[in-house]
Amino acid sequence: MPTAPHPQSTDELYRALQENDRRPYGRTRTVAAEELAAAAEQFEEPVPLVHALFELQEAYTYGSEPRKSPVVFARLLTLFDEQPDVFDERLRHMLFWRFKWVSNALRALPEIPLTSLRQWLTEMRDRYERAGFGLQPYYGQAYQLAAHLGEDTTLAYELWAARTRTRLSDCEACEICERALYHLVAGDDERALRTWEPVLAGKESCQEEPARSVSYALLPLLRTGRTDRARELHLAGYRACRRNPSMSGEVGRHLEFSALTGNEARGLELLAENRNLFDEVDSPLDLLDFLTGVEVLLRRVEFLGHGDLPAAGYAGRTWTVAGLRAEVRGRADDLAARFDARNGTTAHTDRRRERLDRAPLLDALELTLRTRGLDDVAPATPVAAPTARTATAVPEPLPELILRARELDAEGHPDAQACWARLRTLVAARDYVHPDDPAVGPLVRLRADLLADEASRAGDDEYAVAAGLYEEAAGLYDDAGEPGHAALAGACALLAAAETPAEGADGPETKAAALTAAHAAMVRLHEETPGLAPYQEARLLRMRATALGLRLQTSGSEEHVAPVLAEVDLLDAFATRHDVAGQISGALLLRASTYAISGDLPAAVTEADALLDRLKAHGPAWHLPRTLGLRGRLRLGLQDAPAAHADLSEALRLAADWPAEAVDTVRLHGDLAEACMHLGRPDEALRHLTRSAELDLRRGNRTDAFCTYSNAAQLSLDLGRVEDCIALLDSLLAEPDAVAGELDDRLVAQLRLTRARALHTGEDLKAATAEFVALASESAAWDDDPGSHAMIAAETAVLLGEAGDFGRAREAADQALAAHARAPRYEQLSNCVRELARLQAQQQGPDGLPGALAYLADAGRIADEARAAEYRAHGRSLDTALAYEHGRVNAYAGEYEDALAALEKALALLGEPGPGEDHAGEWAECVRLAGAVEGIYLERPAPALTRLDAAVSRLTALGHTEEAEPLVSLAARLRDEE
Template identity: 40%
Template sequence: MPTAPQTTDELYQALKENDRRPYGRTRTVTAEELVEAAEQFGEPVALVHALLELQEAYTYGSEPRKSPVVFARVLALFDEQPDVFDERMRHTLFWRFKWVANALRALPEMPLASLRQWLTEMRDRYEKAGLGLQPYYGQAYQLAAHVGEDTTLAYELWAARTRTRLSDCEACEICERALYHLAAGDDERALGVWEGLRLAADWPADAVDTARLHGDLAEACMHLGRHDEALRHLTRSAEQDLRRGGRLDAFCAYSNAAQLTLDLGRVEDCIALLDSLLAEPDVAAGELDDRLVAQLRLTRARALHAGEDLKAATAEFVALAAESAAWDDDPGSHSMIAAETAVLLGESGEFGRARQAADQALAAHAKAPRYEQLSNCLRELARLQAQRQGQAGLADARTYLADAGRIADEARGYGTAGRSACGARGRRAPAAGHHLKLTSMSSESTKEGWRLNERLYDRASRRGEELIMLLGVVGSWVPAPAERSSRAARCRKTLGHGGRTRGTLRTRIIAPRNHRGRPPAPRWRAAGCRRTSQGWNGYA
């Protein structure tokens, strides 16, 4: 601030100018200086306005933990001189009880007893002022959801009450209620609470994050098996992000849409969408996050493979494997890419290069285990080598099986393993995750299957039927005890083509750096809520 205000008129003018500044350090420092200036005038109204501006700067700027301290000063002034507060200032005061409740919940060092004490203070103040308690019960529900205690009762106490002028914006509350049902597994009711697009289309872009809403709707639709609806919501989410200038978020949503399109078997549509994205100027110029671009290329390579363009798919996988080898911060993703690359090279008959890629996958796996995916790839490589090379490839096939067995033994101590890295954007990962399936493989069943394979192979060796039996048992299926003899007999006749279930590896595995996704735990809030005719629309 160049010069301190000399009169209250200059103070109010400075407050207006500061209100037009973006949130951040400059606005916060100026607000602090204006509070010091207001204290010199000895006028409580001017001081209240300056303190409210400072609390707003703290809340939406870089220091939200200071917000409760400033509000305590405003509350003390209200207790000492209530006549100073006009109707608008009084409304703002009671509205910001919710700001403080949100700020306190965000402090990990804040004792739970203190959080509950603040809510008790809020309830008492609302009752004394003759205000409806729906906003208080809304905050009580937020705290219950935050700590995971008595959530159902807290939700019912809040949801059953009529909204008041101090309630959160309707968009926030609708989405909060829908997500409560979504978390409880009641997807139909969640969609019913939303009323989908109809309502979202009427909400202003600066009042609710409609892109994020469409992502949540996509998640609910995936739970219900409504894949086409989910695809539409993902596409609309991407379009909303593009309109707001969020190209990284938009490309993440498009990546999810492309993967879902591929999973629905629409290979040509998937490739067309990805080709259009990869042709964008900022992608071609290398300006977009390199891991996200790699995710798009990986999905395209899988689509080419699904479309039976093995040569093009293999070339792209080889290129991606070479690039991902330099990802020192994400060896798990390199392990999975190299493993898939090895399988495609095996399908192409290039078993020497396939072995090299498999060795890369194993080396990366040692740093960041991917048990299930790598084990499936090694078994598939064993099948391919034995099938294509016959007796000459039997030794190499057994080596692959030995590697797969060792990985299965390692997985025994880790439960369900082989998780992929987080999705391209944290806040959209749940929506994408439901259509990205993995072949289930518990450590116990894998170990049993490996031991069965060994016993069958040993007996077959004694009878001189190595190749036939190997092809019969190298698949990812594990016969039930009653089926083993009959299924093995069928395998002898078909050279292992019967009963084999090939594991799918269409898994999102790359996490872009510097993404601005939401953390795993927090609940959905209309984070875009901003100023309305009745003050500030909640602190998300």
């Protein structure tokens, strides 16, 4: 199926070639190039065909199809021999440049005999000599062949490296890489890294650099102790080569780097992201490089005991790590043997063995903000996670296990979870036999216990599920003759049902009414249930107080405070009388929380202090982390960030002794992140945010986890950690539920939006623009949220403007303006269209003025609408900003009188700065631009100097010496030119 209409003229052909040149390398671009080359055959003049064949060869070369590239080049060489005049200087240069491409392609094919490789180099040398070109490029190819063969490269290297570069030499970046690799093979890591530095620092680059050099430099950086540099380059370098068939070898080296730094889980994640390479790489040499990197990773994972983990491999079947490793090993061994047979050496087999035998260089290097181990990607098991504290041993005899679970549960002890988990496994077994023991009771009682435990672990969004489980448990308890436990399960069911969102109901009033009813039903249940044990009655009182506390939290009504405190007093008195330690603590915690909800934070802190004193003296110890967490949050509310940080850090330290669910470590990490931000420690905050998110993810709270990760990504971007931000978002967006569309689409869109902004900040304009364009298209369908679409379309328009695509920028801006009409975003839209005006005038000069003025007219209408709506901008007024932009736009377009008039208007709107005013910088910049327009472009230095001198005097008198410096410099320039 054709990818584009068949060109009917050479102009159409050239346009189609230009459009194809903007596509990323891959099958779509290659198929289009094949169709365009075929279409070019219809034209009598040969030049269009030459252009089409060059485009086709480039598509094959960078699409990893080396078998086809030499065939196209042979056609070009024949055309050159038959009609040399068809090739102008640029086409002739391109032809001779691509002799090197053919050399690279032939080396990559083991079926090409070695004699043919040498004959091609001879052909290249003869052609270069006849054309009068220097031979340094030829010697470069001769050296690369020697290195490929594994011969002694000393002489070949000197013959190449000692020669002066020519116009046909490989680019500086590529030659630097080859020189560095020579030193690397010789075992001199330090010299290799010194050689590489201009490329690694971004001073030299090309189509494949610095990504190629980065992939080779990672291990030398580790071996020489430069771990931070290796981490930084891994993130940036991997992103530049991922999924790219022509850079599959580079991807393989990033997989190897992950395996040798304790990041095997990240390696499997990257392997999954590059699954396409198994089938799309047509270069045997690149494939060997890639597969060897894959095998290094898989071998390490299997060595660590995770050979049964799923792994992404060849399409058409499901792979485990062990199964894929065996497949990869066989294919890579065969490829290495074929190259060695062709070359008459053992170089490729030896290099493979050297890579596979490397020991890890580091036990653990934190590569990304989302640090995960192989256990995190293993299938979930029902066994409770181990804790730092030595937990109470789970008894092995079944009767003792059942009784111990109930004893711990009555205390509210966290170790009950491990006992219930073990019992759940035993009871589910087909050969389970229930003990015939009066102390244990019937099987129906145990099944009720397990249902109640399962209900207690339901997530915050599973209230209806929990309510159903509790109701079922209550029925089984009744059947077992346990009315006290039935009452407790029934009360839990009432509370869960009250928290379940009602269909069609809205507002907190509905939920508050449900909680009121639940409390009344609990009171009746309490009164109607005889023979309650003290711990059961205390737990019922606790639930009554909790229901009223949740009602207060929902309504925020002052009249709901006293009923909560009354119930808390009942609980406190009862628990104290019967010495139920856990419920005494619970009563004090509820009292502190009630004061906090009612807004009396000092009273809440006093209660928390008293509770902490009691817990340290009498326990239970597992309530300490939760209470410290509460006091930490209270202190945050009182603006005492240092004390809050201390409490929360201690809570987190103590929480390590207990299961995460018992003390809500997710929230502790989140609160610590907030405290760190207040203390100006954003990097520490970032660590806590990512830890909180990953814990939520492990507990199955995926929406909460993704929201927290979204905040972490934004924070990392704000901190300038662009590659960290992108790597984190890439990892999240590759999660199966994100790929399958099972997550909230707006949440996924937010992640993609942050990623697009990070790409823009990282100056990857092409990738950022593509993502913004896609998001703008998708958000156009958000009828319930036109404001978000307006913002996305506006940012898209600006990026298109930066890329010089003003036609599409205008379309995107019109989308933004249409959405703005439904949900106004005055300041943001004004900023967008003004920036587009500046970009168009700056890039196109006078030709861009009409389009720029049209954008400024849009900004004028937005300012009028904002004024009518009595909207106040957060920064300078929209009218002032508009006047200033009129000045800049007209200056770029050469309309200097109009520019000066607009700047005068902007200065009048701004007004001169006074003591303590914060617009001195804006005012000074406006004066500077007016001075430049008047003094330089309108050639009226005298009034310009009067303006500048007066402004300098005023700024200096107000103490704004830094803002005055550009004006002083401009004035000095004008005086020098007089």
